[in-house]
Amino acid sequence: MKIAQYIQEMSTVTKIVVGSMFVVVVGFILTGGEESAKEKQQKQNMVYMSGRQITVDFARETCTKNIKEHLSSDIGYPTQSETDPRATAAVLTWRGKGKEFDSIVCNYHKDKGLTSLRIDGVEKFGAPSADPSSESGKTAEPEKAAEEPAVDTEAAEVR
Secondary structure (H helix, E strand, O other): OHHHHHHHHOOHHHHHHHHHHHHHHHHHHHHHHHHHHHHHHHHHHHHHHHHHHHHHHHHHHHHHHHHHOOOOOOOOOOOEEEEOOOOOEEEEEEEOOOOOOOEEEEEEEOOOEEEEEEEOOEEEEOOOOOOHHHHHHHHHHHHHHHHHHHHHHHHHHHO
8 A cells, every 4th residue: 555655646757757667677678588589599590500501511522422433523512402300311412414414312311321322213322122021021031941940840750
C-alpha cells in the first residue's frame, strides 16, 4: 500500500519520467536478448559452414588424388558438392563436357576417407556392389562348410 501512496504523491512529470525509463529498460533487455540470439545463430552457422568447407576441401583433395590415378587430364574443381547435415560426409560431382569423362562422382567420409569413386558410372574404388545378400552368403558358407563334414562323418559311421 505504501507504493500506491507514493505513486499518488508523485507529480505528473515524475510519473512520465519513471514510466519512460521503465519502457526503455524493458525494451533494452528484450532487444539485447534478441541480439544475443542472432549472434549465437550466426556463430553456429559459421561453425557449420567452416566444418562443411573443411570436409569438402579434404574430399576434393582425396578424390582428385585418386582420380588422377585413372585419368590423364586435369579435372579442375567439382561442379557440385553436397554434405550431410553434420558435415561428416561429402559427395563431389564433376561434369566433363568435351573431356575424357562425362561424369565423376566421389563419396568421401571424414572418418573413413574415400568410400566410392565412379567414373562414367564405373566403380573405380570401393565395393562394386553393396548387395547385403552377397555379404551374408559369404559369412554363411564357412559355417555351412564346417557343418557338412560333420554330417558326412556321422552318416559314414551309421552305415
